[in-house]
Amino acid sequence: MIKFKTHLKSLVPYPPGKTVDELKRELGIKGKIYKFNSNENPLGPPDSVKKLIKDLAESVHLYPEASYIELKKKIAELWNVSPEQVVLGNGSDEVLEFVFKALINPGDEIIVSQPSFLMYEKFGEIYGATIKKIPLNEKLVHDFNEILNNITSNTKAIFIDHPHNPTGQVLSRKEWEAFLNAVPEGVLVVIDEAYGDFIEGQDVPLGIEFLKKGYAVLIVRTLSKSYGLAGLRIGYGITHLEVAKILDSVRQPFNLNLIAYKAGITALEDRDYLKKSQKLVFEGRKYLSSELEKMGFKVLPSQANFIMVNFGDKAKLIYEELLKRGILVRPLGAYGFNSYLRISIGLPEENVYLINNIDEILQRGEK
Template sequence: MTMPISARHGLDAVPAYRQGRSAPAGASKLSSNESPHAPLPSVMRAVEGAIGSMNRYPNMAATELIATLAERHDVAPETVTVGAGSVELAAQLIHAVAGFGDEVVFAWRSFEAYPSLVRVAGATPVQIPLDADFGHDLDAMLAAITPRTRLVFVCNPNNPTGTVVDPAALERFVDAVPRDVLVVIDEAYVHFDRSQSRGIGLELRRRFSHVAVLRTFSKAYGLAGLRVGYAISPVEIAEYQRKVAVPFGVTDLAQVAACASLAAEDELAERIDEVVRQRDRMSVALTASGWSPVASQANFVWVPAGERTDELNDLLFDGGVVARAFPGEGIRISSGSTEDVDRVIAALAARRGRDADLRVEALA
């Protein structure tokens, strides 16, 4: 009798990553924190010029992209690694330093992939609840570090709440973390940050030997479909990352698009500013409609709706808006185009109109 093949021990505890809900035709898809803008013409031309080489394997060393990033951030090329988005780089860092019996500390709720990535590596996730303001509780995270801790994630700005860590508090935290524990500052949303903490990760990377920084081209640069991100890490950690990275994980098309995007940052800055304006406009509308959004420094707004999460989610969906709901906790609404946010505002207004009609009926 043939015995069934069993999965590796521990995989039953790994939740599958859940992609943002797909949008029906004509609806606004605000569930995945994507850029609402099509790629810049200059980026599209660069990619079109590289299509003819798709029969060849990509440059695994990502020579031009890494050199460009190293020059841009004034770091040694040996400290820069690339991957299929910041999520793959997070996986690289975990596999580079943590394994069975080790622990990885992070705030919760934070980036949804962290627990799965840690468990896939065989390590144990240690989730520290957010504070009352939906930000990182750095004191509690520091207290959770044990001799088994190998890595700590700080998602700044945090996904899905959009909060940022105070620069001075983050510096104190990094300084207090033992030097044999890697602190990974995940800055996937840093381009939308209008607070004083902007860019703090790279500054700390220069000053502390146990800090790595993650960035991505998926959000502000609008390359989510090409999958490319980068890390700036201690030299020895970067070398370990290259050992555990998926070979040829970043295509030449993605590398070309990333380089072209870096060359067009002035144009992209205008688009980023527009995303921020629409984010803030949406937050004002939510507040005016009786919800309590958290002040966001990312390209989305978090509404801690608790038991009313499904209610808000249904309200938006009925108005042609697909958001990302976390049942019983809250809902994250990505900042989209003017038309997308108009649709959010219209959905909220429709609810106010229905409530007004009900009050009139009750008085009749």
């Protein structure tokens, strides 16, 4: 008998959001599927990248340049760091995995919020880490005090998604500073800014500011959300030179494919697309929040491209009725939030369609 690692026996794989094809098959829906469930960019990919992909078709028999230097330079330029401080991943998921590959021995501790982005836990399980899960505080925000209270001499890394998934909530500069000042030396704080481009307002800090102040942080970013390239899998980390060097040393030589490498450069240069994505999200989340609040539901203040809404005892009805109409939102029962649904921001007309459908479901439910 083959003896696999015993700690993998209980591993449950990450449950990904369903694709349009899967949904059509499973629900027998012929018409349009409205995807408010996976925090993807409803604008579709940037035109600049679509054109590039066509041009690159003639080159995919070649390996990409393994140093990925042009993309690293582009990212370095954006954040005013050196290219050697940039680590590239096949999606930001892979950058997160580098932390485990490079840092975590079986039995080492990591700290995550409960709930938060599930891959921190999944990688923790795969790499045999002891995972400390700290519940969000009463405002459903990362509980920095409790996280600090749970640090031990075995703690290697703390994962903070900021904005947080699934609430979309953030913490202030003052809260971050107090937290980072209290984290002991030798513990890496991973600031996951998958939704960082959707933060509005000066009071909410970006991780780069703490990196530049010398804190032991790794900032993780992705081109899956604000740049509309989830299917290409491009993510990156920015950190101190010595950390970046180690993280970079555990990657496969060609972890980004040729198209992702070149498309990353093109997308980061396409500032118009980024601005359009941001505007869409800023306006869409305002519209959706205000319409749902008018209906009497509590919406958490989100700085991400989704909102988390408390539908009370109507959550199940709304989820199921929307599903029948080919409109998908994300139920949060698995996270322990039975009365909440998470809704990704869509195109303006899609948002209106969603609101009209919820309104109609409620009206019918009351008859």
